[in-house]
Amino acid sequence: MANAWKRDKNQKLLSPKTLISLLVLSIIFLSSFFFFSSSSLQYSNPNLSIHTSFSIPPFDCFKCPQSKPIIANVVENLQYPFIYSLADLGNLPEKPHKNIVRLLKGKPFRKPDISATIQEVLEKLRSNGKNGLVVDVGANIGMASFAAAAMGFKVVAFEPVFENLQRICDGIWFNRVADLVTVFEAAASDRNGDITVHKLVGRLDNSAISEVGARLAFKSNKEIAIQVKSIPLDKLIPPSQPVLLIKIDVQGWEYHVLKGAKKLLSRKPAEAPYLIYEEDERLLKASNTSSKEIRDFLNTLGYNKCSQHGTDAHCTKE
DSSP states (O other), X not given: OOSOSOOOXXXXXXXXXXXXXXXXXXHHHHHHHGGGTTTTOOOOOTTOOOOOOOSSOOOOGGXXXXXXXXXXXXXXXXXXXXXXXXXXXXXXXXXXXXXXXXXXXXXXXXXXXXXXHHHHHHHHHHHTTOOOEEEEESOTTTHHHHHHHTTXXXXXXXXXXXXXXXXXXXXXXXXXXXXXXXXXXXXXXXXXXXXXXXXXXXXXXXXXXXXXXXXXXXXXXXXXXXXXXXXXXXXXXOTTSOEEEEEEOOTTOXXXXXXXXXXXXXXXXXXXXXXXXXXXXXXXXXXXXXXXXXXXXXXXXXXXXXXXXXXXXXXXXX
């Protein structure tokens, strides 16, 4: 899930003069997209009643320094579109991010695979009469969180990287979903306390708890180690809280997140959340775990139906 888009072929380099027009074009695009929210975006769900009272305070976007520059756009080809802000701008001005190139050509941002997956799964669950909280672990810049919020679902997101939190705050404002998305500046794990996260030089928007995993995932030999809060999902989400779906993308730390959610995952089949997690064997090995260890653990909790979707595993109880 770290590489959410396919590369555009034959990408041309842009001149500095062309890039100067970027911010102006961004403002034009955003101002026009704000007005379609009443007809295209669906931010309310009258059938959803969720009480969210958490044991630690959420991240305060109003006190967060504004990210800059802000380059944001709407996502293409989703039933429930949303806007998000780029954290990775590419190498400006010679080789900008492919979505910047699309923006300058008057195109929406390319659809992230995880956004489409989240909406497809949630639509199916909702059609079966199910509702509940969506938990996004390793939220990055919010592509899964906003995909769910655009459908009217309440979301609890976990993201330890400050640069990503800034972009999530951008998206909360752009999409008008402050009443739906709650974000925590923390890494979900199997213990309370602090944990070391490795951010990559040149890609400060991405991180991994395993130093080796960070280098494998983002192809860099230089990293910055930072201390962040860690908390188990079982400590944050009360037993009375309905949870519909959990998505986990934490660059090899998935097993620890799942262990910290043992009570949540032990709910009876009718109440157990649909589970989507990244199952990349290289990254798991870097964190001293394996896909087999995860599958065995989930099987003890009753998750006896798992299917592979690229590097993601989808698991349910029957």
